[in-house]
Amino acid sequence: MAVQVVMRITFLLLLTYELAEAAAPIAKPNCSDSCGNIYIPYPFGMTTGCYFNDWFKIVCKETGGFFKAFLPRIGMEVLEINITDPYNDHYFWIDPGLVRVNMPIVSSNCKNRSSRHIDGVNISGSPFFFSSYRDRFISVGCDNLALMTGINPMVVVGCKSNCIDKSLIEDSELKHCSGFNCCMTTVPSGSKVFNASFRGIKEEIKTSEECKFAFLADDKWLNSTTKDLSYYVQFLEYVPVVLEWTASEFTTLDPKELRRRNSEAYTTDYGAEYYYCLGGYQGNSYLSTGCQDINECESKTLNKCPNKSDCVNVQGSYHCNKPKSPVKIAIIVICSSLGALFLFTIIWCLYRMIKKRNKIKLKKKFFKKNGGLLLQQQLSSNDNNVQKTKLFNSNELKNATNHFNKNRILGKGGQGTVYKGMLADGRIVAIKKCNTVDKGNIEKFINEIIILSQINHRNVVKLLGWCLETEVPLLVYEFIPNGTLFQYIHEENEEFPLLTWDMRLRIATEVAGALSYLHSAASLPIYHRDIKTSNILLDDKYRAKVADFGTSRSVAIDQSHVTTLVCGTFGYLDPEYFQTSQFTEKSDVYSFGVVLIELLTGKKPVFLTSSQEDLSLSTYFIHSVKENRLFDILDTQVRKDDNKHEFMAIANLAQRCLHLYGKKRPTMTEILMELEGVQKISPDQPNFEELDYVRNEEMGPWNDISILSSSSLEIGEPSSSFVLPLLSHID
Structure with a gap:
């Protein structure tokens, strides 16, 4: 990286030095070739007859004691014009015709800013193009997707920027558009129209209320600025942009005319054609006088001889006298090779040290950012x-x-x-x-x-x-090898064997034991807040393991609930929590009740009815019990065991877990004790009366509601103020 920077700086210095040596005419005879410190080469010009056509006309104005050049046909201030590299000797890359101009910034919803440039820039019909290799499309804004519009409808160009706390990144990184608060991308070849549209990345963020910018900018200008672009752009109205230009749309020189002018043509991938001088010539290939032969021996940049006196110009070409002896050449090659090897070794060691140090810094940065x-x-x-x-x-x-x-x-x-x-x-x-x-x-x-x-x-x-x-x-x-309880209940696969009723009852007892421990035996009570069959794993002996505590909360011993944004999984969510945003231990009890119903019925917490409507399993279960259809809805695998007294007891327990009022639900400790005692109930004396009592009396509010769809969440149709927060926070 360091070697590339040194080579680039050296190239720019050489190029600057070459431009300073320019002596061949660049404007038409008797035509002014400058406006202030800006050179005006033909086909550009300032007076009639000095420019090719009106597109290349330059207007020179004095403003505040300084002369400024403008292209009136496109309405832009000119900062620099370059016809081609007049000193090209095939050692450097040939820059095509370029004109550097000031271009306005497009802004949206920014206070105290002019809106006259909101429609962007259109230079269609002109010989100018936005440079695809020098210009960059840049957008500044938080959580913003910016698109470059006005180009080919089949081409989509844009970038997105996320929000970031600037305290998390180094000061040296602020000027770069890395995707946080600022982003950039390349510009398509041959583009002549620029405009921008903005939209938000996240729906919950109202990006229309945020100030956003979009603009094209010269890549060299971006690399030269040392300021935080996402902050600095708000103080700018214009930024430098490079336009490529060509006269080929209006005139094309044939090969014979090019040879007469000692020049060659270069054609871009989108059809633009530029002319440049051959090696050993300088001047303006667009003028009829063409490029003039120069004495390379007199040029400090083109003379490759060690001493000026060693250079000999013979019929327009030059060579160096006194060639080095083979011994001297060998010594130079060996010394150069050893020096290069030594330099490479030092650079490699420095690179490894810097990489190691940056890796350590990056790990520390991630550690801090990750909490x-x-x-x-x-x-x-x-x-x-x-x-x-x-x-x-x-x-x-x-x-x-x-x-x-x-x-x-x-x-x-x-x-x-x-x-x-x-x-x-x-x-x-x-x-x-x-x-x-x-x-x-x-x-x-x-x-x-x-x-x-x-x-x-x-x-x-x-x-x-x-x-x-x-x-x-x-x-x-x-590692828990046997997947989730959800897979065994709801997915028909040879990989997941069918669960017998005894296995289901044991799994329910183990889950109840884990939740009882969290609620009552942990050092601080813990609410899981996302109990569901997909969060219950089964080990190699099909023992239950409760997992996924990402949304769980610890509470003080004297605290009865936590107040949070509503989050959870549809079908398992406690209606009381949904209405009040207060999560209690009884909210976990409600979710566990849904798990019990899944074990009994084999149905998903939300399923499609015959009329293709979503129905909540808890609603379906309560109404089936109310209509004395419990055994009709039992899972086929469960019915095979023919343990009616246990089915009745578990259904009774599930009903009480699903009570709309949390205070009337049992605790997890009570549930654990009941599950452990289920098999002690005599098979000859099923407790039908208790089940009927719960169904008809204790469930209370269930008697007053009709069968609800899952979108009602079993508590009647909520207002939209309740529905939207739920949908945005459900996993």
Whole structure:
């Protein structure tokens, strides 16, 4: 990288030095060739007869004691004109015809800014094009998608910029458009129309209320500015833009005329043609006088001889006298090679050192951005009864997952992707990788670490460690091999054997035991907040393991609820929580009641009816029991066991878990005790009376409602103010 920078600077210095030597005429005879410090070469000119046509007419105006040049046909101020490289000797890349102008910035919804340029720029019909290799399309704004409009309808050009806290990036990075608050992309070849449209990336962010900018800019100007572009642009009205130009649309020189003028033609991929002088000639190939032969020996840039006296010009070509002897050449080659090798070794060592240092800085940056400081503070607090977990490094987890190979993916969810991995000691683990790095997901990951670090229960998935030095946080869990309870209930697959009633009853008891522990036995009560069959894993002996604590919350012992934005999974969400935004332990009880119904009926929490309408399973279950159709809705596999007294008892328990009033639902400890005692009920004396009592009396509000669709969430049709927050926060 350092060598490339040095070579680029050297090239620019040589090119500048060459331009300073220019002596051949560039304007027509008796025509002025400058406006202030701007050279005006033909086909450009300032007076009649000095320019090719009106498109190339230059108007020179004095403003504030300075002369400025303008192209009136396109209404832009001229900063620089370049016909071609007059000193080209085939050692440098040939720049085509360029004119550097000031171009207005398009803005949207920006206070105290002029709106006269909101329609962009249209130079159609002119011999000018926006430069595809020098210009960049740039957009400044937060969470913004900007599109360059007015070009070919088949071509879409644009970029998107996300929001970022500037305190998270280095000062030296602020001037670059890296995709945060500012973005840029290339410009299509041959473009003559520029305008921009803006739209938001995220629906919840009202981008129409945000100030946004879009403009084209010269890449060299972008590299030369040292200011934060996303901040600096608000003070600018114009920025430098490079236009390519050609006279080929109006006149084309034949090969014979080009040879007479000692010039050649260069044609772009979109048909524009430029003329430039051959090596050893200088001047203006657009003038009838063409390019003039020069004495290379008199040119400091073209004379390649060690001493000026060694250069001999013979019939327009030159060569160097006194050629070096083979011995001297060999010595020079050997010394140069050794020097180059030594320089390469130093550069390589510096590169490795810088790369290593940057890697360490990047890891620290990721650790801070991923909430590492917050995690350290939480784990060091005396209030947390944290179990021993391991801090993994990024290389361990990359090797464990074969660099996060897609073949290692176990599953994907709203919070991240889970990979199967094998640690260096041979242990099989599950590694969870966050989807994005926005603040909401980072807080969920940190919360999950804190929650799981406090839990030690055989029916809760065990957290083994974490890694925060990568771009997104990683959590390492014990590997649970047999998938989720959802797969065994709802997916017909030879890979997932059918669950007997005894297995279902045992799994329900184990889940109830885990939730009872979280609510009552943990050092601080923990509300899971997302109990569902897809978050219940089964190990090699089909024992239940409760997983996914990303939305869980710890509460004080004397605290009865947490007030949060409504979040959860459709079909499992407590209607009381949905109405009040207050999540209690009884909200977990409601979700567990839905799980019990799934185990009984084999139906999904939301399913399609015969009329192709969504129906909530809890609503369907309550009304089926009310109409004495419990045994009609039982899963086929469940009915095979013929344990009616147990079915009745579990249905009774599920009804009480689904009570609309949380205070009338049992606690998880009471549920656990009932599940453990279900098999003690005599098969000859099923408790029908108790079930009828619950169905007809205790369920209360269920008697007053009709069968509701899932969109009503079992509590009557809510207002739109309730529906929208739910939809935006459901996984």
